[in-house]
Amino acid sequence: MSSSPIVIIGAGIAGASIARQFASRGRAVIVLEREQPACGGSGNPVAVVRPEPGGADNPIAEFSAAGVRWLQHWLTQHGASVPHAFCGAFRMTRDQRRHDKLRDYASARPHDEIMEVSGAAADKLCGQAPASSGFFLPQAGWLEPVALVHAMLDHPLIQVHTRAEVTSLVQHVDDSWRLSLSDGEIFSAAQVVMATAYATQLSPLPLAVDRARGQLSVVPEQADQAIHVIVCRDGYITPAINGLHTIGATIQYDDEDASARKTDDLENFQRLQRLLPSFAKDLGMVLSGRVAWRATTQDRLPLVGKIAEGLSVSVGHGSRGIACAPLCAELLVAALCGDPLPMAREWLRRLDPLRFAPR
Numbered sequence: 302m303s304s305s306p307i308v309i310i311g312a313g314i315a316g317a318s319i320a321r322q323f324a325s326r327g328r329a330v331i332v333l334e335r336e337q338p339a340c341g342g343s344g345n346p347v348a349v350v351r352p353e354p355g356g357a358d359n360p361i362a363e364f365s366a367a368g369v370r371w372l373q374h375w376l377t378q379h380g381a382s383v384p385h386a387f388c389g390a391f392r393m394t395r396d397q398r399r400h401d402k403l404r405d406y407a408s409a410r411p412h413d414e415i416m417e418v419s420g421a422a423a424d425k426l427c428g429q430a431p432a433s434s435g436f437f438l439p440q441a442g443w444l445e446p447v448a449l450v451h452a453m454l455d456h457p458l459i460q461v462h463t464r465a466e467v468t469s470l471v472q473h474v475d476d477s478w479r480l481s482l483s484d485g486e487i488f489s490a491a492q493v494v495m496a497t498a499y500a501t502q503l504s505p506l507p508l509a510v511d512r513a514r515g516q517l518s519v520v521p522e523q524a525d526q527a528i529h530v531i532v533c534r535d536g537y538i539t540p541a542i543n544g545l546h547t548i549g550a551t552i553q554y555d556d557e558d559a560s561a562r563k564t565d566d567l568e569n570f571q572r573l574q575r576l577l578p579s580f581a582k583d584l585g586m587v588l589s590g591r592v593a594w595r596a597t598t599q600d601r602l603p604l605v606g607k608i609a610e611g612l613s614v615s616v617g618h619g620s621r622g623i624a625c626a627p628l629c630a631e632l633l634v635a636a637l638c639g640d641p642l643p644m645a646r647e648w649l650r651r652l653d654p655l656r657f658a659p660r
């Protein structure tokens with residue numbers, strides 16, 4: 302790899318964590334961000350990072366567990382400025398069939414990974430009575446994504462250019478890449494990484510990424526009604542963080558409305574009723590939280606890897622980007638640098654960015 306600065310497009314969690322991986326290997330990095338760091342999906346006030354429970358035949362389970370472990374480790378070493386807590390999550394299932402399947406799985410796993418909890422023990426664990434029995438995932442937690450992005454970018458070899466929108470990306474005859482910005486500035490680089498979430502139109506090859514709107518809602522902390530862990534099923538509520546519980550999240554395709562909607566808050570309130578019915582009964586309405594878009598793929602795994610000489614991507618991180626994009630960053634950069642990989646080599650194939658392209 303040439304030693305000129307590496308250029309990364311996008312300063313969300315994907316771009317920031319890739320920048321950090323290169324910088325920690327002694328490489329200078331320029332990050333071009335069209336607005337500010339963490340202004341897209343990574344700008345939510347709170348993210349839940351939790352392993353999806355399931356066996357070795359479930360790639361999402363393996364991927365999310367590895368992502369959360371990676372983050373825990375990184376935060377232990379570098380996370381002093383990132384508000385976070387690995388408080389655990391109480392996970393319910395949608396029906397008895399799924400519950401029984403997870404019970405079989407949990408019975409063969411250590412208790413510090415997953416444990417079935419029911420009745421009074423579940424009430425005590427959550428602080429409030431959950432809608433049903435469920436499973437405790439002690440390794441889950443929450444963190445503040447904006448602080449995480451800034452902590453990742455905080456390295457002397459990383460230079461961030463804000464208000465720097467890349468409008469074209471063209472390969473020269475010598476294989477280097479020429480990036481034009483909306484203000485007319487031009488950058489050239491031998492190595493470029495696109496970390497632009499769903500904004501993949503710069504890519505010379507089509508990338509199969511969709512866009513799904515999501516709205517969070519919040520509830521002020523209630524006196525004498527503490528929630529001790531994340532409580533989740535098809536949505537979640539967090540413990541109070543800075544005086545607010547976050548409830549997430551709606552998901553809507555083909556929806557470009559950036560304003561927060563009361564109908565979405567109602568949908569999140571109904572989610573809360575399915576999680577903690579008695580807690581929800583005592584509340585008025587919930588308040589609107591942030592609206593953002595996820596970059597989704599058909600198999601719910603991101604597109605990470607090289608797509609041309611000197612050009613790689615890390616996009617399509619869906620609903621788990623905060624939990625998993627940092628691990629993907631190490632996988633990508635280690636592969637590009639010929640270093641030991643943080644996961645089995647098989648994952649390079651599973652995350653192949655062109656896996657949906659016609660061969």
Ligand SMILES: Cc1cc2nc3c(=O)[nH]c(=O)nc-3n(C[C@H](O)[C@H](O)[C@H](O)COP(=O)(O)OP(=O)(O)OC[C@H]3O[C@@H](n4cnc5c(N)ncnc54)[C@H](O)[C@@H]3O)c2cc1C
Nearest residue numbers: 311313314315335341342343349467498515621622623624
């Ligand atoms: C409502 C909601 C709730 C979520 N909850 C969770 C959660 O609890 N846990 C979790 O792990 N994940 C969660 N996610 C998903 C997570 O937020 C995303 O997967 C993650 O933020 C994606 O990071 P990213 O860096 O790929 O994209 P982004 O954060 O969107 O960053 C992409 C960046 O690229 C920049 N950019 C784009 N085009 C250009 C260009 N041409 N030139 C320069 N810059 C450009 C953008 O401005 C942006 O800053 C949630 C998402 C939503 C919407």
